[in-house]
Amino acid sequence: MPNDARLMLLDRDTVAGLLTHDVVLEAVTEAFRLHSQGAGRVFPVVRETLPGGGVFGIKSGDVPAEGLLGFKAAGFWPGNRAAGGEPHQATIVLVDPATGRPRGIVDGNAITTYRTGAAGAIGLKLLARPDSASACLFGTGVQAAIQLDFALRTLPDLRTVRYLGSSGRANADFEARFADRCDIAMATHADTAVAASDVVICATPGRGPLFGLQAVRAGTHINAVGADTRGKRELPSGLLERARLFVDDRVQARQIGELQWLPDAACTEVGDLLCAARRPPRGASDITVFDMTGIALQDLTVARLVLQRAASAGVGTVVAWPW
Structure with a gap:
C-alpha cells in the first residue's frame, strides 16, 4: 500500500473564501440534474435527537460515473451558544470510491448555508x-x-x-x-x-x-x-x-x-x-x-468544487495520510 498518500483539510475560513454565489448555484444545479437522471444516488438519511436537545444527522450519496462518494455529518448543538459558538455544525468527507480512503475533510457550515440558498434560488426561478x-x-x-x-x-x-x-x-x-x-x-x-x-x-x-x-x-x-x-x-x-x-x-x-x-x-x-x-x-x-x-448530492458537488479550487489556489492544509 502507498505510504505517500495525502489528505486535504479545509477549515471554515478557507472554505468561505472559495465560495461564490455563481459557482455554488452551478454545482447545486448539477446535483439536482444528476439526481433526476439517476446518475447520482442519495442514501438513507440518519437524523436522530441527542440528549440535551441536540440533533445529529448523516447525509451521504455518490455519483459512480464521476468517482464521487462521501457524506456530511451535521446537526444542531444548542449548548454551543452559551460558549459563544455556532450551534449548527457540519463536516463533509469526500472518499475515494475505489479504495475507501478519504480525499478531503471540509468544514461544512458555509457549504450548507450556500447550497441551501442556491437550492432556494432554483426553486424561485422554476416556480415563482x-x-x-x-x-x-x-x-x-x-x-x-x-x-x-x-x-x-x-x-x-x-x-x-x-x-x-x-x-x-x-x-x-x-x-x-x-x-x-x-x-x-x-x-x-x-x-x-x-x-x-x-x-x-x-x-x-x-x-x-x-x-x-x-x-x-x-x-x-x-x-x-x-x-x-x-x-x-x-x-x-x-x-x-x-x-x-x-x-x-x-x-x-x-x-x-x-x-x-x-x-x-x-x-x-x-x-x-x-x-x-x-x-x-x-x-x-x-x-x-x-x-x-437538502440532499447529500448538493453537499458533495459543492465540496468537490471547493477541493478543486483549493488545490488550484494552493490553499488549505495537506497532511500525510499513509495506508
Missing part, C-alpha cells in the same frame, strides 16, 4: 411568478439571510420584503444588510404579510405553523426550508392539499420534510423540471410549494 415583487420572510438568522440574498439575485422585480423574527422586534442589523437592495421592514402580523406577498420564504427551526391557511392567496410561491427532521413543520394544515408540490427528494420529503404531514401527496422533484425538455406551465393562480430537505 417571474414578476414577483414582494416577499414575506420568516427568520432573521444565517439561513434566512442567504435565502433573501439569493432571492434578490434571482427575482429582478423583487423590491418589497417584510420579515418576522423569533424576537418579535425589528432587527436593525438584518435590515442594514439589505437596505440598499430592497424596501425591507419588520412585519407586524404574519398573516397580513403573507397575504400581501408574491413569495413566502420560511427559514426557521420548524417548531410549528408560521401563518394561517387563509392568508395564502392564489399565485403565491413558498420555499419551505425549516422542516428537516421528523416532527418539524412551518406550513399550516391544509396548505399542501391546495398547492402544487415540489421537492428535492421524494423519499426525504416524506420522511423529514413538510410532506411528512401528507406523505401520499403527489409531488415533483425539481431535478425533473431542470431536465425536462419542456416544463409544465405555471398557472397564474397556482399555489406552489418547494419542500427543501
Whole structure:
C-alpha cells in the first residue's frame, strides 16, 4: 500500500473564501440534474435527537460515473451558544470510491448555508411568478439571510420584503444588510404579510405553523426550508392539499420534510423540471410549494468544487495520510 498518500483539510475560513454565489448555484444545479437522471444516488438519511436537545444527522450519496462518494455529518448543538459558538455544525468527507480512503475533510457550515440558498434560488426561478415583487420572510438568522440574498439575485422585480423574527422586534442589523437592495421592514402580523406577498420564504427551526391557511392567496410561491427532521413543520394544515408540490427528494420529503404531514401527496422533484425538455406551465393562480430537505448530492458537488479550487489556489492544509 502507498505510504505517500495525502489528505486535504479545509477549515471554515478557507472554505468561505472559495465560495461564490455563481459557482455554488452551478454545482447545486448539477446535483439536482444528476439526481433526476439517476446518475447520482442519495442514501438513507440518519437524523436522530441527542440528549440535551441536540440533533445529529448523516447525509451521504455518490455519483459512480464521476468517482464521487462521501457524506456530511451535521446537526444542531444548542449548548454551543452559551460558549459563544455556532450551534449548527457540519463536516463533509469526500472518499475515494475505489479504495475507501478519504480525499478531503471540509468544514461544512458555509457549504450548507450556500447550497441551501442556491437550492432556494432554483426553486424561485422554476416556480415563482417571474414578476414577483414582494416577499414575506420568516427568520432573521444565517439561513434566512442567504435565502433573501439569493432571492434578490434571482427575482429582478423583487423590491418589497417584510420579515418576522423569533424576537418579535425589528432587527436593525438584518435590515442594514439589505437596505440598499430592497424596501425591507419588520412585519407586524404574519398573516397580513403573507397575504400581501408574491413569495413566502420560511427559514426557521420548524417548531410549528408560521401563518394561517387563509392568508395564502392564489399565485403565491413558498420555499419551505425549516422542516428537516421528523416532527418539524412551518406550513399550516391544509396548505399542501391546495398547492402544487415540489421537492428535492421524494423519499426525504416524506420522511423529514413538510410532506411528512401528507406523505401520499403527489409531488415533483425539481431535478425533473431542470431536465425536462419542456416544463409544465405555471398557472397564474397556482399555489406552489418547494419542500427543501437538502440532499447529500448538493453537499458533495459543492465540496468537490471547493477541493478543486483549493488545490488550484494552493490553499488549505495537506497532511500525510499513509495506508
